[in-house]
Amino acid sequence: MAELLFETYGVPSIAFGVDAAFSYKYNQQQGVCAKDGLALCPGFITTHVIPFVDGEPVYKGCCRTNVGGFHVTDYLKQLLSLKYPYHFARFTWEKVEDLKMEHCYIAPDYASEARLFQKGAKEAEEKTRCWQLPWVPPPTEQPPSEEEIARKAAIRERQGQRLREMAEAKRSSKINELENELQGLDFLLHQLDQVEESDIPSFLSETGYVSRQEIESAHSKVTQSLRKAKGEPKNEQVETEKADLSTDEKYSLINIPDDILTPEQLNEKKKQLAIKSMSEGRQRLKQKRYEEELERERKQQLEEEKRRENPELYLEQLHARYKDLSERVDQQKRLKTNGGNTNGNNLSGSVGRGERLNAAQRERMRLLTTAAFDRGKGEDTFGARDEDWQLYKLMSKDNNDDDEGPDEDEAELARVSSRLVDLDPTFIPKSEAGTSQPAEAPHSRPLTKEDFQIFLGLERSRCPEILFNPNWIGVDQAGLDEMTGVSIRRLGYKDEGFEERLTSSILMTGGSSLFPGMVERLESGIRMLRPCGSTIKIATALNPIMDAWRGAAKYASESQFHTQTFSRMDYYEKGEDWLRDYQPQYTL
Structure with missing residues (x-):
């Protein structure tokens, strides 16, 4: 820092000092502490203990721990984030710092405090603090009045009436269109009857139709649509006859011998055969389902009769x-999943592939084995004959009797x-009695005021406790009370009276000394390290945060302050090594 100040900024002279020492000297002048004593400064990043002898700090007896107010805030932030992960964004550093300064305290005995919260006693409830997050209650819906219900019913009735009128108008318009189209088709058929056979193709080319059958088919469709639009019932017999006629017309080439057909007609005949077979198959499937439904209803009636008897x-x-x-x-499920020892030869309990095969798969394997044995006597000529390919037809059959059974x-x-x-x-x-059923999804509920409340219970004393137990956050160093004993031992004085003078004038300074209960907890911790009956007196600085600045300002305003500074010329003459032995004198 001296190099930076002298060579970069060109300051004429500088002096260094320690904040805890400045605070101790300022409070000593105010009569808060004596010349011999200890300055305990739990700061923001570190914690220091500085012994004072005859009003001057003895730096060889200092003790330091890398734990301070920063770590307390960070620990509280971590605990709250783990406890309320869905409010993680709310725990900003500034807000957690405010919560620490407002609610945290030092417990006289942390173990007893933890047991108190574990038992859930009334005292624990009294020590718990609640932080209410911003929450806007959802609007409550008032039940509608009778006038409102009647008004909405009237609106719905008017809307329904309007929709019915629109539907009726649309239906009338559609009926008119269908009637006009039907009249046009009737007129077209009437005109077609009067046209000579040779003039029919030219007449149809002007109408847009290809044949008379297409006109009659369109006439039938329009008639059916008109009947449906008017809501008239269907004439099943007429519909069946028309369906038969249309079928005969649709598949007109099926019954004609192949000898008298052209190649194009033969291709068309094959298409008609395929379409007819698929149509008949669908009809048979529909009929089969209908019969199965009738059979199911008959069985249900029989069961109902048995139950009544x-x-x-x-x-x-x-x-x-x-x-x-x-x-x-x-x-069947076990056999599908793990197989089964059905042949009695599998002594080890393992399952072979053949034991898991169903009947269809076993049949395929038998056919392949038979073909292999039959053809394996000489040259392999399987597939040379047409009948050999019947084997693949047998293998490709869906013989899934065993599969359909389950x-x-x-x-x-x-x-x-x-x-x-x-x-x-x-x-x-x-299925309901077993434990393998999946758990039901949690039912969502509206958020309430309690869902936006942050409760500070044991965290209030647990977080500042790291000042006395730094190992809780992974720092293997001494706590605040142990540091006083370490500092006294480092001085090396054997006089018991001198140690008594040090412990009878302990000054607490720094921001982290403002926690409630700090003095009592520190006194009890030091008393456990000192002999019985030792005098222990702990005082708090007048202003633990600002006294370091006030002491430094008073120190700089003394007339002999220039004797404690070194100039830029001294730096260039003696070098930076001289600064290493620099020891400021706080008593001027």
């Missing part, structure tokens, strides 16, 4: 059915379980 017997049979199905489904059993189990839930109030399904 003997409800107790029916319920007992239903329970037995449920037990049998559940065991079967569980066994699905049918599970569906039947679900049906029986639902039936038991309806009939037996004491029945509990196995």
Whole structure:
């Protein structure tokens, strides 16, 4: 710093001093402390203990710990962030610093204080402080009055009436359009009947239609749409006849022999055959589903009759059915997942691939094995003949009887379980009784005032406690009370009276000395280190924060202050090594 001040800024002379020493000298002049004593300064970054002998600091007896008010604030910030992670952004450094200065204190015995909060006693509640974060309550909705309900009902009625009128107008417009279109098609068919056969293609080219069948098909669609728009019921017989006629017209090439068809017509015939087969397949599937639905309804009626005849017997049979199905489904699931020792040869409990195969897979393996053995006697000619490829057709069949079984059993189990839930109030399904069900998602609730409250309980005394136990934050150094004993031992005086004079004039200065309970806790800690009956007197500086500046200002205003400074010329003449032995004298 001397090099910076002299060579960069060109100051004429400088003097150095220690803030804790300035504060001690200022309070000594005010009669707060004696010439022999200790200055304890828990500052912002570090904590110092400086012994004074005959009014001058003895720096060889100083003791320092790298813990101060900064670490207390940082520790409190960490604790609050862990306790309330959803309010992390609220814990700014400035706000936590204010909370520390306003609410933190030094406990006389931290272990007793912690047990007090652990038990949740009434005293702990009294020592807990609450910090209310900004919170705006949600607006409360008042129930609507009868006049408001009637007004809204009238509005809804008017809106409904308007919508009905719009729908009726749209329906009338659509009916008019369909009637006009139907009249146009009727007129077109009438005109087509009067046209000669040779003039039909030229007549149709002007109308935009390709054939008479297309006009009749459009006429049928418009008639059906008009009937639907008017809400008239369908004539099933007419519709069936028209469907049959349209089917015959749609697949007109199917019944014609291939000999008399052109190549283009043959391709069209193949397309018609494919489309017809798919259409018939869909019809068969629809019919099958309809029959299955009828069969299901018939079984339900039979079961209902059995239940009415003997409800107790029916319920007992239903329970037995449920037990049998559940065991079967569980066994099938185990076989699917882990396999099973079904052949008796697997003594070690391991499961081979063949034991996990279903019936379809085993059949495929059998076919492949048979083909391999049959063809393995000589040259491999498999695939040379057309019938060899029938093997792949057999392998590609979806023979999933074993696969379909578990699905049918599970569906039947679900049906029986639902039936038991309806009939037996004491029945509990196995899925609900087990512990493997996923937990329900937490229900959201509106935030209240309590959700924006920060409670300071044990943190009030736990954070400043690191001044006496720095190892809590990973600093392996002495605490504030131990530092006094270390400083006295470093002086090396054997006179007990001298140690008594030091401990009878201990001055607390620095910002962190403002915690409530600091003097009492420090006195009890030093008393445990000193012999029984030792005199211990601790005083707090008049202004622990500003007394260091006031002492330095008073020191600089003395007439002999220039004797404690060194000039720029001394620096260039004696060098920077001379500064290392610089010792300011605070008594001028």
